[in-house]
Amino acid sequence: MWKKAIIAAPYLWLLLFFLTPFAIVLKISLADPVFGLPPYSQSASLDNFAFLFSDKLYALTYLRSVFMAACATILCLAVGFPMAYGIARSKSGTRNLLLLLIILPFWISFLLRVYAWMGLMNSYGTINTLLMWLGITDQPIQLMYTDFAVFVGLVYSYLPFMILPLYASLERMDHDLVEAAQDLGASRARAFWDVTWPLARPGVIAGCLLVFIPAIGEYVIPYLLGGPESLMIGRVLFDEFFANRDWPLASAVAVILLLLLVVPIALLQRYQAREQESAT
Amino acid sequence: MKEQSRFITSVLAFGYAFLYIPLVLVVVYSFNDSQIATVWGGFSTRWYGELLRNDQILDAAFLSLRIAVTSATIATILGTMAGLALARFRRFKGRTLFSGLITSPMVMPEVITGLSLLLLFVALQQLIGWPGQRGFGTITIAHTTFAMAYVAIIVQSRLMSMDESLEEAAMDLGGHPLRVVFDITLPLIAPAMLAGWLLAFTLSLDDLVIASFVSGPGSNTLPMYIFSKVKLGVSPDINALATLIIVFVSVGVLLAWLVTRRRN
Amino acid sequence: MKDFIRLRGVSKKFGDFLAVDNVDLTIERGELFSILGGSGCGKTTLLRMLAGFETPTSGTIEIDGVDVTQQPPYERHVNMMFQSYAVFPHMSVERNIGYGLRKEKTPRAEISKRVDDMLELVQLDELRSRKPDQLSGGQRQRVALARALIKRPKVLLLDEPLAALDKKLRERTQFELMNIQDELGITFVVVTHDQEEAMTLSSRIAVMDQGRFQQVGAPKEIYEFPTNRFVAEFIGTINTFKGRVAAKTDGGIKVFSTEAGITLTALGKQLVEEGQEVEIAVRPEKIFVSKEKPKNGEDACLQGVVDDLGYLGNRSLYRIRLESGKIIQVSSQNRRRSVTRFLEWEDKVWISWRPRSAQVLLD
Secondary structure, three states: OHHHHHHHHHHHHHHHHHHHHHHHHHHHHOOOEOOOOOOEOOOOOOHHHHHHHHOHHHHHHHHHHHHHHHHHHHHHHHHHHHHHHHHHOOOHHHHHHHHHHHHHHHHOOHHHHHHHHHHHHOOOOHHHHHHHHHOOOOOOOOOOOOHHHHHHHHHHHHHHHHHHHHHHHHHHOOHHHHHHHHHOOOOHHHHHHHHHHHHHHHHHHHHHHHHHHHHHOOOHHHHHHOOOOOOOHHHHHHHHHHOOOOHHHHHHHHHHHHHHHHHHHHHHHHHHHHHHHHHO | OOOOOHHHHHHHHHHHHHHHHHHHHHHHHOOEOOOOOOOOOOEOOHHHHHHHHOHHHHHHHHHHHHHHHHHHHHHHHHHHHHHHHHHHOOOOOOHHHHHHHHHHHHHOOHHHHHHHHHHHHHHHHHHHOOOOOOOHHHHHHHHHHHHHHHHHHHHHHHHHOOOOHHHHHHHHOOOOHHHHHHHHHHHHHHHHHHHHHHHHHHHHHHOOHHHHHHOOOOOOOHHHHHHHHHOOOOOHHHHHHHHHHHHHHHHHHHHHHHHHHHHO | OOEEEEEEEEEEEEOOEEEEEEEEEEEEOOOEEEEEOOOOOOHHHHHHHHHOOOOOOEEEEEEOOEEOOOOOHHHOOEEEEOOOOOOOOOOOHHHHHHHHHHHOOOOHHHHHHHHHHHHHHOOOHHHOOOOHHHOOHHHHHHHHHHHHHOOOOOEEEEEOOOOOOOHHHHHHHHHHHHHHHHHHOOEEEEEEOOHHHHHHHOOEEEEEEOOEEEEEEOHHHHHHOOOEHHHHHHOOOOEEEEEEEEEEEOOEEEEEOOOOOOEEEEEOOOOOOOOOEEEEEEOHHHOEEEOOOOOOOOOEEEEEEEEEEEEOOOEEEEEEEEOOOOEEEEEEEOOOOOOOOOOOOOOEEEEEEOHHHEEEEEO
């Protein structure tokens, strides 16, 4: 029946090109690196995982990645929530323009936008030039290749991902509710916590997950903007794979990263499923 | 509308400045005559000229465009099917897995998707002798896989907000269900499909990490080229390229906005 | 065949929920039949089964002698007018109306002619090239109607046809629908929650609740002779007295009611036993209210006090409190023009009605 065909085509594609690869990653994570093509053995052992668990460097890197992703998420939330709120409450004509301006950077190459910050933050970059010209400092401040730069890069790139779901939730909210609360005696802060926050929560959760999950595995931003101490797990994986040619170890890194992400991804699926149900 | 609190307005202003100032600066510096990109040496368009003479960039751009168009088109077809299935077919076996498979590629870290796909291609090469040379084909497959997810979500959400009785009415009037899809459903979701295509196109054009994994020698995409240059630091011809892209995208998005505004 | 539509033992289950419970129904050719009920009673599910969008869990549906139970909607000679009208937004009025004929592969010249005829019938000729978003709600409805009728279906199903219209338009459309139905002789089945709509439009009504038909009959029968409490309360307002059957006579059933304080006589076609608990129902407009005790011996006569009153211009509504504490609603036409009110609060009054006006109800 033709219905089955419509389901089957994308289903089969995804099973083959999305799900099966994960199984292969798992298999190879159990192998050993060898010279030659392909650079992995047919054997199976937990050596790679033992190695990852024993070497403190990896544990630290995972933790740092989670930490940096979490900080970036909170920063995005701190900046993004007021912005989303402001856009949701603005007049209809302005609102479309404001939304457009949020979406526009999204269509411009991610790589180029990170690159733009390099020009701003390096020793002879715009920020330092400005600071020295203003007389605030006479030596260029080290902005590039620091954790700070990585945070800036992460927030810069992922801010639209936080704002859009937040906006969707806040836009649906009826502002009369807030006014009713204030009418009943709540202060502005109280009205926010009692009315606005709970109703915006679905958007907050979605936005946080949409930033946190990909940010953990980020490669480009820590590479271009971060220093040797801003090592993140995405870079570790990339380097193990390309620099060291150790495919099995890289696969093991990937498996552990995936396990870390299983819970957040499941949360996101549940949230999205609930959103779809309430929309019908 | 009540007036916005000053706090909110100032955060908004800061936010938009934060988003746009770097881009503006890149555009400004692309006209900088000096070699050291961040020191102003006078107005010049020489970097644009150098850009057009740079065969490597042009080849990379052309490859990226071909990949983007192909993967966007396949992703739109498959993604629309997926969106249709999720929105209109109520219960079918394996629906939860299907819906999970559709949404996961959107959030999966790119290093994981890239690594896993490369390993698949290598394994396939061992098994059936294909793909021998990694490049256009493998990158296109990789891009289609994750772009499909975005198209599916867009199409699905459009379908769910569409009055289902439209399709029922068509069936009631004698239209066989498949006929109805072509008569009614597809024309009405066409704008969503187009948006999906554009999104898939952009994502493909922009992808660095996944392409790095699944490409082979001799297949350099534009992002890969750009990355190899900016690894060494700020570079003026990249400024020029970035400006071109920024202008191109801005004009495109602005046009799209004007067109949809006029239609409404 | 006289029995044009026939439902036998039709049930529909959604998981554990029984939406339609073993329904039997026959509808004659050319009838304008309404299914009336509140939301969730199963009427829309029943309609969708007639259209073919749902398949009965059990039972059969026959139309014009053919078993259509398993037939998909695009093969049935049944057409539906949807509550949202479902006019195709990307097609003009003309193309909308002609859609069904194009699916039948009718030759183009014929389609053109029949579309012209339809446009004239629903008075949309001048708007033929317009798109739906340029039409008003009422105009869109006429497109939906024309689109369905052009296929000359055996049965036309209408889902809450008047719900989205304002009062004036509703009255006009009511009569237009009845005229069209009369002219074309098509069997109409209407689903509605609005009792006025059902009463005005239909030749027969089925009152539905919780998946079952409570009563099926002509509007007058349903209103004047409701067989159970649900039907009596659903249509118009009703006063009910609880009581026990004291005796069965030729003149009616005698029921002793503590709420009324006396024995009441009422009509009832149901089979009842002495001592059985029943209810007596009387419509507010059938009750007379006066300050003096009425003379006619046969009538039921009760004493009470005016608890509340309302003046509505053409009639007055009274709430009378009986000795037992029960409140009775009375509605009377203001036949005489006068400056002062007929009754005041706390006035002592007599209410009375003829035995023929009272109906026995079973639960």
